[in-house]
Amino acid sequence: MNIQIFGTTKCFDTKKAQRYFKERNIKVQFINLKEKSMSKGELTAVMQAVGGVDKLINPKAKDKDTLLLITYIADEDKFEKLLENQQILLTPIVRNGKQATAGYQPDIWKNWK
Template sequence: MEETIVNIQIFGTKKCNDTKKAERFFKERGIKYQFIDMKEKGMSKGEFNSVAQVNGGLQGMINWDGKDKDLLALIKYTADEDKLEKVMENPSVIKTPVVRNGKASTLGYQPDVWKNWS
């Protein structure tokens, strides 16, 4: 009779519309979640790596259409072994929201995936 505990974390920014939509999605379903503001806290290396693993690696985590073209170019041409550090220093380049549920995670607004998390 015990319900599955869903442990949702939403990494995003207060200004990101997709992050707001993700929060609304879980709120409307009465699912508790933890919001982590990437401008204030960002992700730990462990969190980042676990999300990257299921979302196409480091390249898949980056929002290549982001506003800061100079920073994106810098990251693009940074040596592979230094890329992770550059991205961790600049969480604004990560696609948001990053929604985690244990080992499962998504990038961007993906309600069709979240519906199956229970």
């Protein structure tokens, strides 16, 4: 397994995800979204794996203005706006090759090979 965790150091669910993989002796690569944003290709792959751009948006994000904007703009514009405003991503985003999840999803991770 080649696990990447995208999140922030202050996110409680990101910490839980890191602990989940550490307890199972699975090596992870942590990418702090405050220091390095996801590339367009990475975000596209994750969006396709989780089932659409709306599944990547954190409804409890602190940036309420951006959250409202992305919620109500045309679907074809949402991805670009999300790419520019990654602070409203639902974290952790966990990738394993072509598979990915947004949010804390241990029920899905346990089935990954």
